[in-house]
Amino acid sequence: MSFEKIGRIFSLSPYDVLMRLRFRYYRLKGLLFYRWVFKSFGKGSVIYPPMLIGNPKFIRIGKGVVIQEGVRLEAVIVDPANPPAIFIGDGVNIEQNVSISAVGKIYIGNHVGIGARSTIIGSSHPFFDVHDPTKISARIGGVGSVTEIGDYCFMGVNDVIQMNVKLGKYVVVGANTVVKSNVTDYSVVEGNPAAVILTYNKEEDRWVRPAKKS
Numbered sequence: 001m002s003f004e005k006i007g008r009i010f011s012l013s014p015y016d017v018l019m020r021l022r023f024r025y026y027r028l029k030g031l032l033f034y035r036w037v038f039k040s041f042g043k044g045s046v047i048y049p050p051m052l053i054g055n056p057k058f059i060r061i062g063k064g065v066v067i068q069e070g071v072r073l074e075a076v077i078v079d080p081a082n083p084p085a086i087f088i089g090d091g092v093n094i095e096q097n098v099s100i101s102a103v104g105k106i107y108i109g110n111h112v113g114i115g116a117r118s119t120i121i122g123s124s125h126p127f128f129d130v131h132d133p134t135k136i137s138a139r140i141g142g143v144g145s146v147t148e149i150g151d152y153c154f155m156g157v158n159d160v161i162q163m164n165v166k167l168g169k170y171v172v173v174g175a176n177t178v179v180k181s182n183v184t185d186y187s188v189v190e191g192n193p194a195a196v197i198l199t200y201n202k203e204e205d206r207w208v209r210p211a212k213k214s
Helices: 003-010 014-037
Strands: 051-054 059-061 071-075 085-088 099-102 105-108 119-122 146-149 187-190 195-201 206-208
Touching: 071 085, 085 099, 099 105, 105 119, 119 146
Parallel strands: 051 071, 059 085, 071 099, 085 105, 099 119, 105 146
Antiparallel strands: 187 195, 195 206
16 A cells, blocks of 8 residues: 555544544455355445345345345235246446336346435235225236336336336436336436426437427
């Protein structure tokens, strides 16, 4: 270690030192523990407690992923012949209290940012049969569903991505948005239900507002 690096360490505040030690501890825990628990757990990835992890053998986490406190990562088995799967790509950042639950498949691409308290839904609770004595929360559907978040997408706080929705590459989702249908590459959406407010024009190399419908 060079004298310059030593000097930088001593210039840090006690809080910064503690945060760096905390990060290194949980990264080491990932290397020694989580890599054997999950389907795969990439180098340099970190999960901070508390957390709820369900069926981690059906969850793949890429390299350099940071998952903050309060995450729910749950793969729910309804049909063993068609098992669930959650794929999280490289360089993904998941903020506090995010819920990702899959009966089907959820694919999260590389370098995605997911804002605090957001939800990605890969399941449903069928309610149409009013004669079924089973409470609705215990009825679970979604086998065969596929929900996708493309590379370089960014989700703001309190967003909801519903089951079977596909976000293309570089989609920005504004805060408090509910996405119920597919969104094409290089788009910005907001609202409930989500509406496109900007798209990237490659020829003009700028973001433009979509034409108003007459």
